[in-house]
Amino acid sequence: MVARARQERDGSRAKLLLFGLTGLAFWAAVFGVAFRVLRYIHRVADIGDLLAGKVLGVILLAFLSILLLSNIITALSTFFLAKDLDLLVAAPIGWFRFYLAKLGETVVHSSWMVALLALPILTAYGMVYSGGVLFPFVAVAALAPFLLLPAVVGTIFTLLLVNVFPARRTRELLGLAGLATVAMAVMVLRVMRPEQLARPEGFRDFVEYLAVLRTPTSPLLPSEWAAEMIMNWLLRVADPWPIVRLWGAALVAVTIGALVHRRLFYLGYSKAQEGAKRKVRRPLRGPLAWCLQAVAPSQREFILKDLRLFFRDNTQWSQLILLAVLLMIYIFNIKTLPIHSGERIPFSLVTIISFLNMGLAGFVLAAVAARFIFPAISLEGRQMWLLRSSPLDPVAMLWSKYWMGAAPLLVLALAITVLTNWLLQVSEFMMAVSVITIALYTLAVSSLALTFGIFYPQFGSENAAQIPTSFGGVVYMMASLSLLAAVIMIEAFPVTTYLRASHRGVPMGPTPELLLTGGAVLALLSAATIIPLRLSARRIEQMEA
C-alpha cells in the first residue's frame, strides 16, 4: 500500500505540472483578452473610465451570484457533511473558533476559482490604469470582504435550511435549484438577444447612454462597493465610503453569522445525523426489462442497475437539464444566424458555416461524452469489489458501458447535425459529409471517453459531476479535440474542392484525392474507436479494485 501510494505521488507531480501549465495558459488568455479590451475602453474619450468601472461592477456582480450559490452548497458540506465533523464537534473547541475555522474553509473551497479568475482581470486593470505597486494590496483588501460576505450569507442560509430539512435532502434540493436557476438564467439571457444592445441605434441619444453608465448597477451589493473601491484607487479618487461599506458589512455579517451559528448549529448538526429514509416508488422494471430479455441476465441487470443509479442520483440526471438548455441555445444560435433572412447569401458562405458547424457539434459531443461516458467506470468506485469478485466478464462490462453511453450520444449527434443542417439549408453533399463524419466521430469520442475514464479512474469521488474535471478528463478533452481538429483539417480539402467545383458549375466526381481523404477520415476515426477499446479491454481485465 505504501509503495503504491509512493508511485501515485510520483504520477501526481506530472499531473500537477500539466495542470499548472494548462492553468497558466488559461490565465494568460484571460489576461490577454482583459488587457486588450480595457486598453481600448481606456482610450475612449469622456466615457472610458465610466465604462471600465461599469464593466468591473458587472464582472463582480456575476462573480457574486456564482459565489452565493457555491457558498450555500459548500457550507452544507463543510458545516454538516464533512468527515472531520465528528472529531471536531467532540473536541474541546470553542464555538467561535469552530465557526471561524469552518467559515474560512468554506471561503477557500467556494471562492478559489473566482479568485483565480479575478487575478488576471484585476492585473489587467492595474496595468492599464497604472495602479502602482500598492494596487495588489488594494485589490486584495477589496476582494477579501467581497469573498467573505457571500460565504457568511451562505452559511446562515444553510443553517436555516438544515434546521428545516434533513442535510442530505437539502443538498439534493440545493443542487437541483441551483442548476435550474443557472439553466433558466442562461436561457433568458440568450433569448433576450443581448447582441442587439451593442447597436448604438438602440439608444435615443448620448445623454441617455451616459445616464445608464453613471447609474450604479446594484448600489446595495458588495460587488458595486468592491468595484468602486478598486476604481477609486485607479482613478485617484479619495472616497472612503466604499471601503467603510465593504469592511463594515463584512464585520457585521461575520458577527450575525457567528450568533446564528451559536444558536442553531448544534440543533442542525444533530438533525443532519438523521438519515433520510427513501422508499423506491418506481423500481424501473417491466417494459425495459422486457426489452432487454434477449440479453444475458448479468448484462441485463448491469444495464438496469446503471439506469437506476443514473435516474435516482440528482447530481447525474439533473445535468440533462443543463445539456438540454445548452442544446436549445445552440440550435437557437444557428436559427438566428442572418443567412436566410431575405437577402441572397453566397452558397460558399452557407457551406463554410455548415462545415464549421460540424466542428462545433463535435465539440459539444466531446463535452457531453466527458460528462456522461468518462465517469462510467469511476462511478463503480467502491463497489468494484463486487464486480471483480463475481464471474461477470470484464469485457462484457466494458461493452455494456460503451453502448450505454454511445447509443444515446449517437442519437443526439445525428439529431443536432440533421436539424442544424436543415436550418442552414445545406446541400446534399454537405449533409452527407456532416452526418457520416459526426456519426463516426461520436463512436470515436465515446470510445476515447470510456478509455480515459478506465485509465484515469476516480474511484474516491462521490459526485459524478466532479469526475470530468479530473486530470484524466482534461487529457481526454485534449485528445478528443485534437482528433476533431485533425478530421476538420483533412475534410477541408474535399469541401474546398466541392466549393470550387460548384463555383465553376462543374459536377464533382469521385476523384482519387477525394477518395483518399474520405478513406483517411474513415481510417482515423475507426482507429480512434477500435484502438482505445482494445486497450480498455486489456486494462479492465487487469484492473484491481
Next chain:
Amino acid sequence: MIQLTDLTKRYGKFTAVDGINLQVPRGELFGLLGPNGAGKTTTLRMIAGILRPSSGSVLVCGTDMRKSALQAKARLGYIPDRPFVYDKLTGGEFLRFTAALYGQEGPAVERRMDELLELFDLTPWKHELTESYSHGMRQKLIISGALVHRPDVIVVDEPMVGLDPRSARLLKDLFRSFVDRGGTILMSTHTLEVAEVMCDRIAIVYRGKIAAQGTMAEMRQQTASGELSLEDLFLKLTGGLRERQLDSVLGL
C-alpha cells in the same frame, strides 16, 4: 477447495504477501489471524480474484483463478471488510443484481432473496435505498449477497465488524452449518475469541508470511508454547507491546 501456492503480492519494492502456501479442504472453516497490515486482506482479495498475484497461484475448487477466473469466481462468495454497496439501489435490487452477476434469476432467486432478507431481519427494508441502511445492515446485506447464489466456498474478511450480538451469533451458526454441509470458509478476523471458538484450523500471518498454522494444539506444539491461550500465542508470534512502552504512552 482453496489452495494457495507460493502466493506473493508486491507493490513496487514492498512485499505485502510473501510466498504463502495454504490448503483449506472441503468442510473446513479456516481462520486467518494477524496484526494490521500483515497481508490478510490482500491474500483474501487475491483469492477472490480482485487483486492479481505478482507470482504464485490460487486454486478454488481445483480451478486456477488466473487461467479460468470466471469459472473459479462462480464457485465463490466474497464478503469484504467494508460493506460498500450501491447507495441508490434498494436491498432487494442489490441482491437481484448480485444473483444476476452469477447468471441466476427467476422465481427461485426471488425466494432465496426473501429467505435471506428474512433471516437477517432486513425484510422491512427490502424496498428502501441502501443509503439509509446502517453499517450493520449493509454488512448483513453483503453477507446475503455472498450467499444468494449458493457458493461452494466463502471468503470473508472481518465478518463480525458492525454486527449486533444477535446477528453475530446468527452468522456464527450460519457459517458452522455451511461447513457442516460440505462448504468451505476462509475467514480473516481480529477477534481471537471468535477464531478460537469457530475455526477448525488457524493460520497466523505476520509481515506477509504464515508464522504458524494448524489446530490450536498443533500450533502450541509448533511454537513450544505449552498451554498458552490463542491471545498469548498470537502476541508471542507477532510481538506484543512491552510494558515500558505502555507506561510511556499512558504517562505513568
